[in-house]
Amino acid sequence: MNARPYPAIDVWELDRSAIGATIAAVQRPAHDGKEGGVFWIGTRGQTSVVRAVVIPAGEGVVEAATFWRVTPEVFGAVSRWASERAWSLLGICHTHGEGIPAKLSIQDRAHLVRAPGVLAVVIGSGGREDNPQRWGWYEFASGAYRAIGPGERQRRLRLTSDADTEVWAADRRGCRPVANL
């Protein structure tokens, strides 16, 4: 694996506003009994900072009861938008329905982006679980997603309260800022 495009990440910095935006974003599909999710986008480095929550929705996004899928066209739109800011995909956060554990499924492990250091986060209870400590946290490392336990999260996940995370919506046509969720 080429290390250059994927600098090692010691710490992910995530503002509470990003957590709030993430929870708010997944309520719409959750209300319809469907999975939903967001991308956490930001600056990647030894300390990686989530600058924006991007909500894929509409054209090019499939929300279903048992899966959430984003088409390549939407990835392309987000990629164009992120490259203008020199931002990278830091994490993918998605919901699991009621009664389904907040853990990566075999399908999740196969379908999620496979790049070193990318976070995969699972919100349980159909998106109603608002305590991030009870979410499933995973990092892609050495060719597979591995769970990040509470101790490691305490060391590597820095929650802040002093930044305004940007919130954007994305579909196959592009990204646009979201004023109110």
Next chain:
Amino acid sequence: MTTASETGAVLTGDPREIQVTVDYLPAAEPFHHRYTPETLAEIVREAAMKFFGVQDRQERDTYHYFLEIHGTRITDTSQPISTFLEHGHELHFHLVEQITPGSLW
């Protein structure tokens, strides 16, 4: 002057060379390389995939990486990259993954 690049493409010092950039959303830096206009898009796709450490794969589902430009996925990579040039001598692609569900879906 002719040199062999690390990606296998031959750089000729040709003033028509195209500066190619490929982004991949999870990566912190893009792939950059200069190619002759006749270089096939497949050469660029493979070099970018190697740089980003990803590969097409077939499991239960099929995973295939595409180059896209201006919102259009390049499905025919046998075309020379000059096909995608609108003006100037620069091309900016994005590498995206297509998942095709297998028969159990």
